[in-house]
Amino acid sequence: MTKSDALHELSTLLGQRLSTSKFELEAHGRSESYFPLTLPDGVAFPTSTEEVSEIVRICARHGLPVIGWGAGTSLEGHALAHQGGVVVDFRNMAAILDVHAEDMTVTVQPGITREALNEELRATGLFFPVDPGANATLGGMASTRASGTTAVRYGTMRDNVMALEVVLADGRVIRTGSHARKSAAGFDLTALMIGAEGTLGLITELTLKLQGQPESVGAAVCAFDSISDAVETVIETIQFGLPMARIEFIDADTAAAVNAYSGSKLPECPHLLVEFHGSETALAEQAEVFGGILAEHGGKGFDWATAPEDRKALWHARHHAYWAILNSRPGCRAVVTDMCVPISRLAQAVEATRADIAASGIKGPILGHVGDGNFHAILMIDDDNPAELQIAKDLADRMARRALSYGGTVTGEHGVGYGKLDYMALEHGGGWDVMASIKQALDPQNIMNPGKVVRVEG
Amino acid sequence: MTKSDALHELSTLLGQRLSTSKFELEAHGRSESYFPLTLPDGVAFPTSTEEVSEIVRICARHGLPVIGWGAGTSLEGHALAHQGGVVVDFRNMAAILDVHAEDMTVTVQPGITREALNEELRATGLFFPVDPGANATLGGMASTRASGTTAVRYGTMRDNVMALEVVLADGRVIRTGSHARKSAAGFDLTALMIGAEGTLGLITELTLKLQGQPESVGAAVCAFDSISDAVETVIETIQFGLPMARIEFIDADTAAAVNAYSGSKLPECPHLLVEFHGSETALAEQAEVFGGILAEHGGKGFDWATAPEDRKALWHARHHAYWAILNSRPGCRAVVTDMCVPISRLAQAVEATRADIAASGIKGPILGHVGDGNFHAILMIDDDNPAELQIAKDLADRMARRALSYGGTVTGEHGVGYGKLDYMALEHGGGWDVMASIKQALDPQNIMNPGKVVRVEG
Structure with a gap:
């Protein structure tokens, strides 16, 4: 049987780093969402791009699906092996390869998490801004075009990845982008791979843009009588062009849940959680403008926290709101x-x-x-x-x-995976067929995370 | 003969708006560069997406190349009909379709130029920041992933286009992107079309991000003894994280040429031309920091111009430096x-x-x-x-x-066209083959601007 042949070849390549144990299959059969347990046929733990390439070549030979796995925090079933196959877990490819501090870039392997990366970068005075709530891996974040609380200032993964190394469906390894801050040299393959959710290839290396740690940071929590007051404050703030680093909304139910979980004492009403980055002068100026907008909409308790521990507590609570x-x-x-x-x-x-x-x-x-x-x-x-x-x-x-x-999108940051597939035709119309054409051109056997993002015959 | 059949059908569709006159063929046979005159077979002047679609369908039926044309300002022969065919000139599709001031976006047709767009936007308090030197069309700018003097602050066309309407090689019309500020819904077709130079389709509509006109603007010209002093100033300024709106270098020869052409009186040495956007407080703070960096590198004559007419003269001179x-x-x-x-x-x-x-x-x-x-x-x-x-x-x-x-790119903003084609394999390696696969999937007949960006069999 071809599946067992494939697993045998993978086992020869990887030894103990190919697992078919019940424990590993179950650990890679469920993510942070409501989807039922879906077991893959095996889990591979490669340590190099060459191994990833060889894994894909073996799977391609046997027509076995290949699904990338980061931290398992996706919410739309992206990494579930609905058609069986081998899950490629990048936990052993989690190194920082090169910090180019003078260019404010860093090259990493896909298995590193955003928190680990920023911990390592701390001494350089630089940081990587994109922060989905979960401590996701950079490979997973790129693959799902993740964003989070700071996208309003620093953009999403689309805006913060300069270059990639990708293993294609036939095992070829390509590099996309360059280390220059812009380029007009041909099709934007970097952008194409970001958000492709592993359906066009597996990301094995990323070069990321970094930001200088801001001179000063100020954060605040503001309470509102109604959702519309809070939201109108946001709209006006954005339209004013205030360079907010974060501007987050939580409703009364969320505030109550956060209080119960984190021991905070927020009034049980809608809130905005905001953060400003800049020089002290800039911060003071921004806070004044924001305070004015806020007051017009009845915002209360504009409680300014510049102490790092207060801010940390605030964003910790926000990031744990889901839990x-x-x-x-x-x-x-x-x-x-x-x-x-x-x-x-x-x-x-x-x-x-x-x-x-x-x-x-x-x-x-x-x-x-x-x-x-x-x-x-x-x-x-x-x-x-x-x-x-x-x-x-x-x-x-x-x-x-x-x-x-409303002219928007069914997914701002979580991605399509399996859960949003049924809306793709509605959102993209004929554009979805174009996505399928690209998928067929780059993965004619449909082995790369099949059944996600696009729907192809075969 | 099939070419004359195609031209006959196009003439039936467009009447006088299909030209085969020597004057129009020559006007569309040369752009702002050293490439020799290259005559197309005809020039079409469509007035609607439906007409563009019909033009492409006719050309597809007869295997005739289709080449988009904006303002003819490209520098790498992008719009030259090397293999003959029909040039589609978008001059009659130059309308602003919708200003969404509250969302800070605008939807335009591809033939509008950046200067015309900003003229129309002036009363809204918004502007479109991307500014290649030439008064190019937005369709051309998107197709070549253009940037210019303000990219350091506002990004390139990649960062400033939210959504597109595109006519594909078989005449299908698709919409890419959405009016939301981010999305994780599938492959980034918008990014794929930006920089594709019309080889994957013709852009017939663009939705662009706008910026609020800054509260205050300050500009300055600084002279340096040596190129390295000027460049080191730039490097330190960028590494400091100063949010420059523009930071442009000209060498001594350029300064001399500008003096002769624009009547300015710059000393004949290397210069930086800079601009700051922000509140008055922010401007003062940025100018102080920049002044400090400048002084360390022997920069002289940090001549601050906040009067609009002085700034206008400065950037007019910079934008006309090429001429x-x-x-x-x-x-x-x-x-x-x-x-x-x-x-x-x-x-x-x-x-x-x-x-x-x-x-x-x-x-x-x-x-x-x-x-x-x-x-x-x-x-x-x-x-x-x-x-x-x-x-x-x-x-x-x-x-x-x-x-x-140096880890950079052969083209930061001008694009590949015909002139940079020979470097694509060198810059992208196997990635260039992936581009060719995408091209073949979306344009199997190779009729969309053939011979540019990618090389395909056929």
Whole structure:
């Protein structure tokens, strides 16, 4: 049988670093989401690009699917082996290869996590800004075009990756981009690979743009009487052009969950969490402008935290809001939505979503990166209650369609994976066929993370 | 004959808006560069996406090449019909379709020029920042991934286009991207089309990010004793993280040419031309920091111009430097190079280039967007002297290879076209084959601007 032949060849190549143990298959059969357990046929732990290339060559010879795996934090089932195959776990390829401090760039392997990278960079005075809530790997973040709380200032992975090394579906290894800060030399293969979710190749090296650690940082929490007051504050702030480093929204339910989980004492109402980066003068100026906008919309308790430990506590609480919400209903799982709309439609979008959830019979706190027009509802469901899952899916479906009706996108940052596949035709129309043509050109056997992002015959 | 059949069908579709007159063929047979006159078979002037689609369908049926045309300002022969065919001139598709001021975006047709767009936007308080020297069209700028003097602050076309409408090689019309500020929904077709130089399709509509007109603007001209002093100032400024809106280098020869052409009185030595955007407080703070860096490198005459007419004169002179240089040797043409290197290699790259030109026997002033590591040599040649053309080509060849040896790119912003084709294998290795695979998947007949960017069998 060809599958066992493939696993045998992989085992010869990798020895103990090819696992078919129940433990590893299960550990790579589930991610941070509601999707059921889906076991791969094997899990490979390569240590070099050459090994990744050889793994893909073996799988290509036998027609076995190859699925990349970072930290397993994806929310749309990106890394689940729906058609079986070999999961390639990059945990042994997590090194920093080269810090080019003078160019403010760094070259890393895909398995390093964002927190580990920033820990290593601390002494250089530089940092990598993109921060999805989870401590994801850089390879996974690039593959899903991740963003997070700082995208409003520093952009998403699309804006912060300069160059890649990629193993293609036939095992060829290519390099995309360059170490120059811009280039007009042909098709933008770097951008094509970012967000391709491993369907066009496996990323084995990344060169990232870094930022100088800001001279001063100020953060604040502001409470509002209503969601619309908070959202209107965001819209005006963005339209004013204030260079916010972060501007995050949490609703009353999220505030309550965060209090219970992190021991904070936020009033149970909508909040904005903001951060400013810059010189002390710039910070003071920005805070004054923001304070003015805030006051017009009844924002309260503009509580300024420049002490690093206060800020750390604030963003720790924000980054753990997802787990705080899950924790608010023991044993629940979540369907997490990811609408992103033009900023002019943000108030409308949040209000309509809020009302829809309120009428649904399940709980769904809302929070998000509202400076980008991006917000999430964490729809909490009892895993054993199919009716609740259906309610959540119906809500998520209406949210996705609402995002499109506003000129937005069904996924601002989580990606397509398996969960958003059904909306691709709706969002992209004929463009989705073009994606399929590209997929077929680069992976004619459809072995690279098959069944995700695009749908191809075969 | 199939070509005349195609032209007949196009003429039936477009009437007088299909021209085969000698005047129009010649006007579309030459651009801003040294390439010889290359006549297309016809020039089409569509007025709608539907017409563009129909033009492409007719050409596809007859296997006739289709080449987009904006303002004819490209420097690498992008829009020359080397294999004959129909040039599609977008001059009649130059409208602003929709200003979304609250979202800071605008939707335009491809034939509008950047100056016309900014003129129309003036009353909104918004502007589109990307500014190649020439008054290019937005369609052309997107197709070549153009940038210019403000990319150091606002990015290139890659960073400033949110969504496109594109007519594909079989006449299908697709939309890419969305009006949300970010998305993780599948392959980044917008990025793929930007810089594809019309080889994957013709852009018929663009949605662009706009910027708020800055509260205050300050500009300055600073003179240096040596190129390395000027370049070291740039490197330190960028590494400091100062948010320069512009930081442009011109060498002594360029200063002399600009003086002769624009009546300015710059000392004939290397200069930096800089601009700051922000609040008055921020400007003052930035100017102080920049002044300090400058002083360390012997920069002189940090002459601060906040009066709009002074700044206008300064950037007018900078944007016309190319013509000033051409004018310094009547009747000459130019080979313009476009190295872009990591900022840490900039001083080395400029010095080596300077020395190489000095030894060559022809003149070649250097200027560029040094904040991005990007600079140009304007190699002046007598059109009737093949020896000079050869010297220029040899110099340009060494510069391209030098850029690559420094981890940079052979083209920072001008694109590949026909002129840089021979370096693509060198710059991209196996990645160039991937580009060819994508091209073949989306344009199997190879009718969209054939012979540019990629090389395919056929």
